[in-house]
Amino acid sequence: MKERVILHCDLNNFYASVEQVENPNLNAKYLAVAGNTDQRHGIILAKNTLAKMMGVKTGEPIWQAKQKCPELVCVLPHYELYVQYSNAVKDIYKQYTDKIESFGMDECWLDVTDCQIFGNGEQIANKLRKEVFDKLGLTISVGVSFCKVFAKLGSDMKKPDATTVISKENFKRKVWPLPIEEMLYVGKQTKTKLNKLGIFTLQQLALADCQLLQRQLGVNGKKLWQCANGLDDTPVSDVNDAGEIKSVSHGTTTVKDMTSYAEADRTIEYLSELVATRLRRYGMEGSVVHLTIRRNDLSHQSHQQVVPRTFVANEILKCAKKLLRQIWNPCTQLPLRSLTVAVAQLEKVSDAVQCSIFDQDHEKKQRLEFAIDQIRKRYGFESILLADCVDQDLLIKSTAEEDMLPFKRK
Ligand SMILES: [Mg+2]
Incomplete structure (x- = not known):
């Protein structure tokens, strides 16, 4: 088989960079994108290089970040803009190949094996970097390799705005010294297991x-x-493959462990709101609701249920609460440290299908939720939450993920 040429393109500090392109006044500032900027307890979602140098970390509360970086400027996220930019970047990639696989909003693999007309892998990478910067003002780091995993490692090696080639000749020198957790697919649990076997480096x-x-x-x-x-x-999947996003999830770890259904329900309501909002943003709806609980001994458990296709927060949370009661009993089990709500089996919302499937009640809820989105667009996410939905102090860390299920792809 012919040696493949695969690029992994990673937009540098994506959210913060988009904010800077849209508002050049922010360019020389210590910048963070954060939820809920008017409250100290908002959470850092992204930061620029300057803020990163001051030690600002994604996932920490604003007050903590400001202790390290008093001049930090926090702006609210503009997800619609990020989607627009992400699509614009992909349009540039598509001029070179249609074998493009997204990994979140800011990363893509490109298979350019059959694209020699544009040059070799490194040359294509350099062209892409220039074009993305010239057209959109954003920088990317590109890894060039013969497989997806090494290409991704390559894009992490030099940032921002750089190309790194990992070849069959140099990978032992460049990749093998890295700690195993740098490699795709090595999460916390896998790292622990491998460490126990005395395995710490990729070599x-x-x-x-x-x-x-x-x-x-x-x-x-x-x-x-x-x-x-x-x-x-593993092949780079075709851009025309249906349904790039497999699931949408939000998880959170609470400051205090949750010891009652009431506390856990509040968190579920908040997470369901976030999931529903993002589903609507992508124009997707899903038919499986998934709940994952983690107890304070870090044991975890998941449960899922099939539901009529939905992007309505109320329907998601109703199902998630039911799932919670099937796997957790506060009287007999350890308290919960974190919860994750996900919706999977996603499909594009189609008007025709909507009308035939949804009952009137559902339609009413949909209209209500779209109205809520409009208000939030203007006044911010926290401007409307379900009654008694969220206690800011309860939440220390939220994670949003478009789960790509790397090993389970067809
Ligand atoms: Mg990135």
């Missing part, structure tokens, strides 16, 4: 006994070993 992973890994970590063990050895042959 150690690559040289480990594949069968031992398979015994300890199942199918994933073999997959990880292959990845570390440059044998990852």
Whole structure:
């Protein structure tokens, strides 16, 4: 088989960079995008390089960030803008190849194996960097390699606005010294398991006994070993593949552990609101609601249920609350540390389908939720929340994810 040429393009400090392009006054400032800027308890969602240098971290509350960086300027997120820019960047990529796979809003893999007409991988990467900057004012870091996993590692190596080539000749020198958690697919749990086996670097992973890994970590063990050895042959999926986003989820860890249904329900309501808002933003609806709980001993459990297609917060939270009661009992089980609500099996909202499937009640709720979105667009997310929905002090860290289910792709 011909050696593949794969690029991983990563927009640098995406949210903050878009804010700076839209408002050049922010350029020389320590900048963060944060939810709920008028309250100290808003959470940092993104930051620019200057703020990063001061130690500002994504996920921390504004008050904490300001202790490190008193001059920090916080602006509210403008998700609609980020979607627009993300699409505009993809339009540039599409001029080179239609084999594009998004990974979140700011990252894409491009398979340019059959695009020699534009040059070799490195040349294409440099052209893309120039074009994205000239047309949109944004910078990207690009990794060029023969597999997806190494291309992604490459885009992390030099930032901002840089190209890094990981070849069959240099990967042992460039990639192997890295800690395993830098590699795609190595999450916290996998890292812990590998560390217990004495595996800390990608070199150690690559040289480990594949069968031992398979015994300890199942199918994933073999997959990880292959990845570390440059044998990852996962294809870059076609841009025309339906449904790029597989699920939309929001999770949060609370300051105090949740010890009652009332406390957990409040968090679920807040998370359902966030999930529903994002579904509507993408014009998607889903038919599976998924709840994950993590107890304070870090044990976790998930449960899911099929529902009529929806993007309505009320319907999502009703289902999530029911799921909670199926897997957790505050009287007999440990308190909860975190909750995640997700909606999966997503499809584009189509008017025709909507009319036939949804009852009137549902339509009314939909109209209400669109109205809520309009108000929030003007006054910010926190301007309307379901009654008794959220206690800001309850939330320390929210994570938003478009879950791409890397191993489960067809
Ligand atoms: Mg990025």
